[in-house]
Amino acid sequence: MADRHVEHLLIGGGVAAAYCAAALREEGAEGSVLLVGREQDPPYDRPPCSKEYLQGRVSREETYVHPADWYAEQGIELLTRTSVMKLDAAARTAKLSSKEEVSFDHALLATGANVRRLNVDGCDLDGIHYLRALGNADTIRADAEECDYVVLIGGSYIGCEVAASLTLLGKRCAIVMMEPVVLARQFGETAGRFLQDRLQEHGIEVFGSDELLRFEGEGRVARVVTKAGRELPAHMVVVGAGAVPDVMLARAAGLELGETGGVRADRFLRTSAEGVYAAGDLVEYDSVVHGRRLRVEHWDVALNQGRTAALNMLGREQPYDVVPYFFSDLADWVSLEYVGPALDGWDQEIVRGSLEEHAFSMWHLRDGRVAATLSIGRSEDLEHARRLIASGADVSARVAELADVNTDLASLP
Template sequence: MNNSPTFVIVGAGLAGAKAAQTLREEGFDGRVILLGEEPERPYERPPLSKGLLLGTTPRSDVYVHDAGWYDAHNVELRTETRVTAIDRTARHVVLDDGEQIGYDKLLLTTGSTPRRLDVPGADLDNVLYLRTLAQSDRIAEALTDKSRLVVIGAGWIGLEIAAAARKHGATVTVVDVAELPLQRVLGDEVARIFADLHRSHGVTFRFGAGVRELHGSGRVSSVLLTDGTELPADTVVVGVGIQPDTQLAEAAGLKVDNGIVTDAQLLTSDPHIYAAGDVANAYHPLLHRHIRVEHWANALNGGPAAARAMLGQQVEYARLPYFFSDQYDLGMEYSGWAAPDGYDQVVFRGDPSVADGEAPEFMAFWVSEGRVLAGMNANVWDVTDHIQALVRAGHAGTAVDLAKLADPQVPLGDLLG
């Protein structure tokens, strides 16, 4: 009789795959079952809107592990497998074919799903979303010279797709109800830089307008905006945000509030169930609040943290939110957490102006009462550790000299004494 424990992971993305890897690295010799709905083995999502669309990343590079890793490490990877229910009392999950798989510990890394466009014509052909490899392939096929692309939503995904489309020679219009791209995330000062960058590369913005309906006969041909403007379109890509995939958790009676609520160990309201990645609304001990982070680094680090917690190790998941983006010749990294109404100014180090179509080199810091809450480095490298130190100190209550913060001649490492 086999008495070794069974750990089940629902969601075969980066967080789930890294959790499985960590379980084996930490010496867990029980059964590890990794369940995913997609036909692909686990892969990383950033290349979907970056290197794969640009043609600079080989498809083979997107996978978390090579094809033989799962068998070699005795991880039971089941693709094209959907979990339909969690029975918390019996401690098993139910698959779509009726099979029941018992668990001693369960990790939910179900991720998120794109918000759908709810207007007439949204079901026309060539109205596309980006979340999966297959969807990235479909968008890549549409980014051809002289094709007319309308991107709905000026967030990170929308802007990265716009940049890739311009690289391929497509005509690009980006539509958003806000007045600037990334306005809610970055605030007006930094958002203007991204607007200028995209305009310098030929992107047209339609701000302050929503989408009334999509027109076409079978296939989309135009986008009618709420201000009456009609935009011709061969392809529409919708990037209006994502929502955590909490259906399983909700049906199972777990605590859900903008994601699956967890403590700092990524433990849910059930003592046998953990959550990590996009779907987890986790308590952050430095920020003293629950946050849900929809970025690659959170999946990369959250999956292993949850795995260690499942093994009974003392875990405090306190990594700062971090993300990166590449658009044209601008590469940036962002570290920290600054709510839209949680800072009083943005301090720049370096000139953030877009000149002659070239991306600037600068840093930006979101500050409240002299405390750095978040920082961005754009085309300035090897400074993330220093920025994160400033952010950690800022959230812990330490203020810095803002004149020195803005002075490129003062090393960032000197600001904390």
């Protein structure tokens, strides 16, 4: 017998749960909402952890999705430092780390993802950091105060953003990565080269097409040794090697998992257990836009999925049909936005605008259709990119217009 009953139980104190809570109230849910998160802070935005918060430009409170007192004002019960230990999806009950057992009508699983840890020689040395939470950013910043040379492992957005942020703080940074140029996996080599140039012109060294072999040092990391034989001095290391969905609770509850390791959900974000929805980094959902299963780790996706799950808890039958959007800032040197992703790659790249002037959008087409678009300084193009990605319209006869900044993109099909 449960200790108490709630109408909506939101598991995981991240952005997906926070926006689900907000949407429930905005959409008129009057019943009880309980949000359970295991971190010490109320739900916060992670993007600042590698950017403004790491740089010391915004306070901890400014990263919060809602002010700390918002939850009580909305009649939403927020339990921080509390984990859901067990979920019985059939009985619709959850056991909390406080020992309390709660029954629910609907639950949202939004337990996010955990960093992928590297298992190489020297990986247990002090001074090797991973970044997922505000607490990690605090530790990295404090440790960086004692360091001059920082090596970033990984040329994805975490490695690039942290390198940029620590450079702003006066550190000498080097990136080691398997890709030929930074961010090439996400955005292709032309865009990657452009972004790498921005990092290098601020003194960041970039070692591409290489790989970490081991860390060396006595107690604390002192060197990074690569497979190509480089030995880079390192007073400290930050690893950005991707994330894995946190499905511990879901797996133990017997929920269906997908090929990406995420929790399977349909286009309404319903999992295999009735009354249980999933949103954010952990969900592998049926994408209406892409016509196949997708799992994306983007802030905007978590936010919108949290909202969609709320609508569906309220019986609205709302498919999640938003084209995924991603943004990244490399210090205040360059900001990028991206809609896509181009899951099957692309066979044509069209630049609209000027790389030299740092104002362009880059259109990746496959079989004459827009698969993804990156913008640097041309945000206004993205609404058209979204429309064209969603419609799947053939633009192969219109590529000259796409490339011409004088063409009104609204005229494309």
